[in-house]
Amino acid sequence: MKVLQGRRVCSYTKIFAAWVLLALTASTQAVELTPRESHAYTQICAYCHARAETSAPVMGDTAEWQRRAAETEGGFEGLVRNTIVGIGNMPPLGTCGYCTETEIRNLVATMSGLAPSVSRSSPSSSTSSPKKEANTQ
């Protein structure tokens, strides 16, 4: 009886350890999108960015995203800026009229796999840099 109980505990521990490992690897992989962002991606961005026949860089094409970041002034932030103002055949905001800057940044991070998650608690200062604001006061 005692032996049986011991075995049971052992296998539960193993399952728990495996679960923790899984949870850890999953959480370090991608930016977590809000439901609104997921909706924007599937309904708007994916229309072009999930199809190789458009000239848009495809989600998950790491080499292409890295090349773009390297060639764009400001790297990842430059890609975000280009998405907001529009570039080539992509209209401003990637045609997502309701997307905020933070949402665009998260979508670009997810699509490119280039940057870590944006802290949602940070004040959403839009285009002006916080340093400039501090200087004027």
Ligand code: HEC
């Ligand atoms: C109508 C098609 C279309 C839609 C919709 C669209 N894109 Fe694009 N996107 C493009 C094309 C085409 C390019 C390549 C532009 C170029 O390099 O000339 C591009 C490029 C980009 C780039 C790289 C910019 C750079 O500087 O290289 C980012 C980032 C991006 N899109 C993000 C988004 C996001 C986020 C959304 C959804 C909110 C979105 N796009 C929706 C067509 C689209």
